Amino acid sequence: MSAELAPELERTRTRSRSLRARIVGLLGPMTSIAGLVWAVAQPYRITLLHPHGQGFWWLLSEPPIFVALAGVLFHRFVARGLLADLEAR
Amino acid sequence: MLPRSEMVHWWFAFGFLLLGMFLLAEAVVGAEVWSARRWRVYLFPGLLFALGVFMWPVMTFFTNSTIHMVAHGSWAQALMLAGASELGLARGKLTSPYWRLTTAVAFVVSGTAFLVHEQNPWLFQRSSFLHHALGWTLVVGSFIPFARVFRPRSTVLATGFAILFVAVAVMLYSDRDVAPVFGHLSQLAGAPHR
Numbered sequence: 652m653s654a655e656l657a658p659e660l661e662r663t664r665t666r667s668r669s670l671r672a673r674i675v676g677l678l679g680p681m682t683s684i685a686g687l688v689w690a691v692a693q694p695y696r697i698t699l700l701h702p703h704g705q706g707f708w709w710l711l712s713e714p715p716i717f718v719a720l721a722g723v724l725f726h727r728f729v730a731r732g733l734l735a736d737l738e739a740r
Numbered sequence: 741m742l743p744r745s746e747m748v749h750w751w752f753a754f755g756f757l758l759l760g761m762f763l764l765a766e767a768v769v770g771a772e773v774w775s776a777r778r779w780r781v782y783l784f785p786g787l788l789f790a791l792g793v794f795m796w797p798v799m800t801f802f803t804n805s806t807i808h809m810v811a812h813g814s815w816a817q818a819l820m821l822a823g824a825s826e827l828g829l830a831r832g833k834l835t836s837p838y839w840r841l842t843t844a845v846a847f848v849v850s851g852t853a854f855l856v857h858e859q860n861p862w863l864f865q866r867s868s869f870l871h872h873a874l875g876w877t878l879v880v881g882s883f884i885p886f887a888r889v890f891r892p893r894s895t896v897l898a899t900g901f902a903i904l905f906v907a908v909a910v911m912l913y914s915d916r917d918v919a920p921v922f923g924h925l926s927q928l929a930g931a932p933h934r
Contacts, residue, residue, distance in 0.1 A: 678764065721761065736777065
């Protein structure tokens, strides 16, 4: 009985690991896409596209880019290592 | 010249979004995998502490009344206390899980600070609405970090905790100094800008 259950249990574990890996792998890109969608929907929020006459703080503060950047940073510095660790286990 | 207060909200939103992503990833993979690399354990408490530190210049340069100053000052202290407690727990210097109650306290203090320093009603303008919404989200949401003290392995609570940070980030990103909310903008609020 246990010999029949073992492969099934292993398959369930693999599926669960794979789903978790997919979620972690998508978290950063999806966040970046959300930032890009916001930038397309409200291009006037990207003052770098029309920098003439903008002050320093307006050029520094690009909220849609902040969102996209958060996704990139997370994916580059956290998600990759996390996926490797998840795979190793 | 100082940046507009809406910009400061966006910078904090960036920090809260990262915190939400860290917590969500930890909730998905589990604490064991998350702590496989030691530095990852310090990401959430370290950033939480840093946000508390960054709240001090906000208190210094962006408060125009006593109640604003007290709200932001107590807010900074609560965030730093929560961050420091979580850092102590991550490092192993603190062992009692009850130190995590400081995070629930930080939520209550932060929510109260939002509610107390917003003097206008909900539909006065967008920032008023968001201050009320943020305040109540944090006060009611403090239940989650409180419950996590007693159910630290609960995936539902861990996910809820992460979503709370993402929701706060979204609301902070939506903040504008003067803008309508649901078509409402008080004549006393001034001229709206982008």
